[in-house]
Amino acid sequence: MKKVPTVCPYCGCGCGLFLHVEGGRVIGVSPNRNHPVNQGSLCVKGWNCHEFIHHPDRLKTPLIRKNGKLIESSWQEALQYVAKRLSETISRYGPDSVGVLSSAKCTNEENYLLMKFTRAVLGTNNIDHCARLCHSSTVGGLAAAFGSGAMTNSISEIKDARVLFVIGSNTTEQHPMIAMHMLEAVDRGATLIVADPRRTKIADFATIYLQHRSGTDVALLMGIMHVILAEHLVDRDFVMRRTENFHAFEESLREFTPERVEKLTGVKASDIRKVARVYATEKRSMLFYAMGITQHITGVDNVKALANLVMLTGHIGLPCSGINPLRGQNNVQGACDMGALPNVYTGYQKVTDPKARRKFERAWKRRLPERAGLTVVEMTEAALEGRLKAMYIMGENPLLSDPDLNRVREAMEKLEFLVVQDIFLSETAEFADVVLPAATFAEKNGTFTNTERRVQLIRRAVLPPGGAMPDWKIITGLSSLMGYPMQYRDTYEVMEEIALLTPSYGGILHYRLDNGFGLQWPCPDRDHPGTPYLHRKKFARGLGTFLPVQFRMPAELPDEEFPFVLNTGRTGVHYHTGTMCRRTTVLEREEPEPFVEINPRDAEKLEIREGQRVRVSSRRGSIVLRARLRDNTSEGVVFIPFHFREAAANLLTNPALDPEVKIPEYKVCAVRVEPLEVVKRPKRPRRVDIEELRIT
Amino acid sequence: MKGWILPKNSLSYWLRQLRKDSDLIGPLRTPDGDIVFESVEKIHEIVLDPPASLPSVKEFFLPQYETVFVFKTDTVRPIQEKRKRVIFGLRSCDVAALRLLDRFFLDSQPDPYYSERRKNTLLISVVCNRPDPTCFCVGIGAGPYLKEGFDIQLTDLGDRYMVEIGSPRGRRAVREYSFVFQRPRKTDLEDQFEVQLSSTARFQQRINLEGVRSLILSQRVDEGFWQEVANRCIQCGGCVYVCPLCSCFTVTDRVYQEHIERVRLWDACLFKGFTRLAGGILPNDAPVSRTKRWFYHKLIYYPEGIGGFGCVGCGRCAVVCPSKIDMATVVLNIKRVSENAVSG
Ligand code: SF4
Ligand code: SF4
Ligand code: SF4
Helix, strand or coil, rough: CCEEEEECECCCCCCEEEEECCCEEEEEEEEEECCCCCCCCHHHHHCCCCCHHHHHCCCCCEEEHHHHHHHHCCCCHHHHHHHHHHHHHHHHHHHEEEEEECCCCCCHHHHHHHHHHHHHHCCCCECCCCHHHHCHHHHHHHHHHCCCCCCCCCCCHHHHCCEEEEEEEHHHHCCCCHHHHHHHHHHHHCCCECCCCEHHHHHHHHCECCCCCCCCCHHHHHHHHHHHHHCCCCCCCCCCHHHHHHHHHHHHHHHCHHHHHHHHCCCHHHHHHHHHHHHCCCCCCEEEHHHHHCCCCCCCHHHHHHHHHHHHHHHCCCEEEEEEECCCCCCCCHHHHCCECECCCCCCCCCCHHHHHHHHHHHCCCCCCCCCCHHHHHHHHHHHHHCCCCEEEECCCCHHHHHHHHHHHHHHCCCEEEEECCCCCCCCCHHCCCEEECCHHHHEEEEEEECCEEEEEEECCCCCCCCCCCCCHHHHHHHHHCCCCCCCCCCCHHHHHHHCHHHHHCCCCCHHHHHCCCCCCCCCCCCCCCCCCCCCCCCCCCCEEEECCCCCCCCCCCCCCCCCCEEEECCCCCCCCCCCCCCCCHHHCCCCCCCEEEHHHHHHHHHHCCCCCEEEEECCCEEEEEEECCECCCCCCEEEEECCCCHHHHHCCCCEEEECCEEEEECCCCEEEECCCCCCCCCCCCCCCCHHHCCC | CEEEEEHHHHHHHHHHHHHHHEEEEEEEEEECCCEEEEECHHHHCCCCCCCCCCHHHHHHCCCEEEEEEEECCEEEECCCCCCEEEEECHHHHHHHHHHHHHHHHHHHCCHHHHHHHHHEEEEEEEECCCCCCCCCCHHHHCCCCCCCCEEEEEEEEEEEEEEEEEEHHHHHHEEEEEEEEECCHHHHHHHHHCCCCCCCCCCCCCHHHHHHHHHHHHHCCCHHHHHHHHHHCCCCCHHHHHHCCCCCCEEEECCCCCEEEEEEEEEECCCCCHHHHHHHCCCCCCHHHHHHHHHHHHHHHHHHHHCCCCCCCCCCHHHHHHCCCCHHHHHHHHHHHHHHHHHH
């Protein structure tokens, strides 16, 4: 038996683990005890991440659609066909008729290569990935305020913090190892403040829990800042020396008295005051947020409000003091860093900046497009309008993950050509003209960047099944066929090129990552030890800017016809569209079917019982699933996880976008809930006494 | 006089001989400094005084994932591993745990997979001169050294090992290479005794499971206590996975084009789906009922059914539990709470 050190493929915590290999198969997993994030622990997904690797459903040969059916083919045939069809599309309709989706599940090297392929070979900036749907608001908001949009602290600082303010993050289930550090901080006496319309597990450990109405985050934060200002808790020195635009911002707070905010958010004025005082007066205050902040039409405003809050109190730029967007996917941070976005190259160098463009043109020896490209949701629009003719999708599953799935499906149907590169035949791959079988994290070398900017090595433990190939090899092969040879011996050579072109990754090379636990960017040169916390002494952009925001209500509010607010998200045992975890025995058994969480009081009014099937409909679609009565959502709100193709929550969601970064409003839309059949109340099973269940 | 002396210089020779017909497993240092048990290529790289392995030795007898048989329409082919193994450097608690696990897997209805592996594996355990801070085997009699139950037990005496033999399998492994072993002298035995004493004195925690068992049995631990414990649990399954005495597994079928594989994999009673009944009913939906059962199983039911605690004090659950509700912590809390209740 061999144990190969690598990184968990699920979430942005980026836990260090060993894959146990015997006879060419991965047969187990164990945690790394010295890893700074997980310190010998893993969550249930990590413990079980070995199982999908050898699942029989793995794609093993390329597939080409012939007469409506996906037929096995050789690599050569498949790649030549893709090359031909893409070239034809480009010569007939122009390069911007092709769209590319990169993947937050793939390595940095693969994201870089696909980004290079898109820009240098296809000649378009139409590249994006699922970060658009989770943290584009962060990238937009924090970049505007500070010049850099990432977690400012390190996970290992959490346990030493005095105040943890967690807003819109179901940390225990979605970033379990970060929650572990939070729990340790609480055990050591830190004050935990949790604000979330849905009461999740982390709230159980909170000193103060605020249940504000969905979509009223800006108001809540403005209220808190109003109190900080009114009670003279502002860190004047910090504001004077390190920020600008304070006065314009100060003005914008005026009307947000706690009493008014109470009306808007449902949070008591006294609680708002309390939170303001605790957060502002303690030092070592860390702020955390996730999708509950970003997935709104006011996503960027929410993030800006948080940035204002940390600047107002001077809680940034020190250890245990900062603003921390918790990034979802294992490598969503990296995919963004690598420029798998329509407007930037690696390290957020703008495509519209002629100097940056010139640099990449010289390195890549191709003319590069000047205009920013289309985002994920805009690609759907463009396809519907017939402007986008072909798509190349690597490791993403928009047919389950994007809002308003009926429209996405229609868009996919309209495409003339669709290529999907994945490890399983996902909902999207089922639609493709060509499917290319890819390798999992256990079958390739490369790097992932976790949520605290830690670039870590993943190592090949086994060979891919059948003819499957690592994504980077597929891209280089295709590129060569399209007349732009890409030659790399292995991914370390790709990383070297990334380092050369990306200031923040300048010193990040595979050989430096081999012993130890990676490097945290910015890491400008080969001697640099990495940066545990950002914005020390000055912000990435120089002075931090206060950005006044305005309060807006969500795009779609409940009304007579659709009286409930729908909130969507994930469960603790599944990940996104479930391609991996739903093929994992114990994970699938924990949550085998879709459900809707509804407040018991609402359920009573609608005569819905636990486990009963209900129909949930919005203006866009309708699904049938079982009801789960829970009082962690307040009355008038229901929650549905989006993992399940059987009842895809995203058939219901509203594709209304944040005007700035085009993130859709997954967290709020209006729905109706109707019980399906009236079942007789089943006899309550007799309570089985624990003594009777004993197994010896 | 029982026992042999193995000069440290001869250790690698002896292991090399044993490896000739077996896979040699031992503790090795990973590039980032952790220690794991894996197949040994270079014998000199074996870490001689490592912390307790993670996961426990259980993984070599009840693997996390194993194909038990393959079937087609009309044939069934059992997959049984016949390969011989030598596991070097495991700890006393692991050996003690295996002895109890044997009773689960071998008594009444023997499990052929476990039994085959057990038969084909030689265990060379090493007395812990330096217990980890999380260890508490000493109060349970599962370490730091054992009096019986091992195949071969080594005690590090500086430049040599005291070698004790506890089974026919162990005897063969020593007898075949008897020329590298020497008869112990009286001073060797004195040194061995000294190591045993000093190691026993080094434990940072003493935990009396018996006392806690009676506290629980006399109803001195209320539901609220368990509620609080359960509330912290994130159901990662880690404690069950690493515990050498937890034997939960599940079975599933993997359907390939040409054949079907019946697979057995680790499971955990802490998952609500573990006891899922037809129709989706979850008898243990409340986390507290599962958490409480895990502790009851180890502290109450195990002694009744198997005759020893379902815990050997290896401390592994303390390493993996992200919520700090491992055996030692909970047991110490039970004590503290009930003592306060008495004095208050
Ligand atoms: S916390 Fe995230 S990275 Fe860690 S084991 Fe769980 S899913 Fe994997
Ligand atoms: S309960 Fe914990 S300390 Fe006891 S044997 Fe199991 S893992 Fe070791
Ligand atoms: S290790 Fe801790 S958190 Fe995980 S299942 Fe066990 S008790 Fe619960």
